[in-house]
Amino acid sequence: QITLKESGPTLVKPTQTLTLTCTFSxxxxxxxxxxxxxxxxxxxxxxxWLALIYGDDDERYSPSLKxxxxxxxxxxxxxxxxxxxxxxxGDTATYYCAHSRTTSGVFGSFDYxxxxxxxxxxx
Amino acid sequence: DMQMTQSxxxxxxxxxxxxxxxxxxxQDISNFLNWYQQKPxxxxxxxxxxxxxxxxxxxxxxSGSGSGTHYTLTISxxxxxxVATYFCQQxxxxxxxxxxxxxxxxx
Numbered sequence: 015q016i017t018l019k020e021s022g023p024t025l026v027k028p029t030q031t032l033t034l035t036c037t038f039s040x041x042x043x044x045x046x047x048x049x050x051x052x053x054x055x056x057x058x059x060x061x062x063w064l065a066l067i068y069g070d071d072d073e074r075y076s077p078s079l080k081x082x083x084x085x086x087x088x089x090x091x092x093x094x095x096x097x098x099x100x101x102x103x104g105d106t107a108t109y110y111c112a113h114s115r116t117t118s119g120v121f122g123s124f125d126y127x128x129x130x131x132x133x134x135x136x137x
Numbered sequence: 138d139m140q141m142t143q144s145x146x147x148x149x150x151x152x153x154x155x156x157x158x159x160x161x162x163x164q165d166i167s168n169f170l171n172w173y174q175q176k177p178x179x180x181x182x183x184x185x186x187x188x189x190x191x192x193x194x195x196x197x198x199x200s201g202s203g204s205g206t207h208y209t210l211t212i213s214x215x216x217x218x219x220v221a222t223y224f225c226q227q228x229x230x231x232x233x234x235x236x237x238x239x240x241x242x243x244x
Contacts, residue, residue: 043230051233061173061181061224076232079138110180118187119169121228125192127180 016040018050018111018128025134026101029059032133036094036111046070049114050094051124052085054107062107066114066121067094074121103135139163139227143236149244156212158239160225165205169229172201172210175238184223185210217243231241 021115022034036050043050066074066083075083083099094111108130116122139224143163150156168188173181179198185201188208198213212219220243225236 050171060237061226061235063226063235066233074231078232112180117169117190119228121169121231121233123171123183123186123192123228124173124181124226125186127182130180 015124016113018102018113018126020109020111020128020131022109022131022133024132025136027137028102028135030101032096032098032101032105034096034098034109034111034131034133036096036128038092038094038111038113041113043067043087043092043094044069046072047116047122049122050087051112051114051115052094052096053110053112053124054105055130056107056108058103059107064098064109065096069112101135106133107136108132138232139166139230139234140224141227141234143223143225143239145239147240147242148236149242150215151215151244152215154215156215156219156241158210158223158225158241160203160208160210160236162206162208162227166227166229168204169227170198170201170203170208171226171228173224173226173235174219174221175224181224204234212241215241215243 018038039112049068052064112124172185175181
């Protein structure tokens with residue numbers, strides 16, 4: 015059974031760096047067709063994809079946030095870490111990590127999601 | 138960026154009604170489209186992948202269709218447990234992008 019869980023601070027100050035950890039089980043992040051992605055959702059708004067890392071170390075980022083994001087994986091710990099620099103109140107959102115499964119094309123579907131963690135950016 | 142346009146933004150229908158939600162892409166996305174259901178306070182759940190393939194465990198009243206730039210999610214007979222917001226997502230181009238969502242309620 016695949017599970018994912020996000021952890022990290024619930025409150026960060028403007029200009030600080032956010033570090034979120036996704037701890038997963040039920041799969042190995044060591045093949046090209048399996049990945050872990052981060053998606054966020056501001057309160058009452060739509061979903062926004064942030065970053066994705068595959069088992070072959072391929073990393074993909076949203077171009078609009080690329081300069082602020084870093085995604086890494088630690089296969090031995092079954093963890094994926096997302097860092098986002100220079101946080102702003104506009105980054106207040108629920109942050110989700112999700113398992114990515116490639117069935118067709120280069121990218122794929124997010125078929126298992128963590129419960130999400132609400133991060134508030136405020137001084 | 139590939140901005141996905143969903144319509145309607147919300148709808149209200151009776152139990153047993155057929156419900157249709159559409160998703161429009163600005164250019165051909167070659168069926169690289171997924172549909173998700175999100176209930177209040179919960180994470181999204183994958184319903185349909187590759188435009189028309191039903192995810193394991195999803196009731197068959199849900200179906201997806203379409204091609205090119207125009208895609209549809211259909212609920213053949215709306216049930217009370219289908220109250221949720223539905224999102225489409227394209228995965229043909231980066232950045233991966235989601236539609237604005239359609240909130241489905243029971244009349």
